[in-house]
Amino acid sequence: MRAGTGPDQYGHREGCVRTGNPPIPQALVTESSAEVLRILVPIPDGMQDDAVKTWGYSMGYALLIGMERLYVLEGGEIDFELEGPGSPASTSPFHLRSLTPA
Numbered sequence: 001m002r003a004g005t006g007p008d009q010y011g012h013r014e015g016c017v018r019t020g021n022p023p024i025p026q027a028l029v030t031e032s033s034a035e036v037l038r039i040l041v042p043i044p045d046g047m048q049d050d051a052v053k054t055w056g057y058s059m060g061y062a063l064l065i066g067m068e069r070l071y072v073l074e075g076g077e078i079d080f081e082l083e084g085p086g087s088p089a090s091t092s093p094f095h096l097r098s099l100t101p102a
Helices: 049-070
Strands: 039-044 082-084 094-101
Touching: 039 049, 049 082
Parallel strands: none
Antiparallel strands: 039 094, 082 094
16 A cells, blocks of 8 residues: 555554554654753633643643654653643733643
8 A cells, every 4th residue: 555545554544644654663862951842831810720630631641642653652651741830921811831741
């Protein structure tokens, strides 16, 4: 099967450029100081902490699963932390929370 032509035995979605090709292990490495990916998300004032945690962990695990699949990682090789709350800007009705892969 030609790449990008439809679903296949490797689980690629229809139209994926990797269709027809097996997964290739890749590595995330650095030769210098590593950078930290921090995703800042505005959370409306008054949003209940339980709702923020539910949303944050749902988003974090979705991103984590995507990274594990993209880079062919095993569980535990990468994780994330839900941080915050941060303080709002003086005129903003939002607080900031962040998702940080760990």
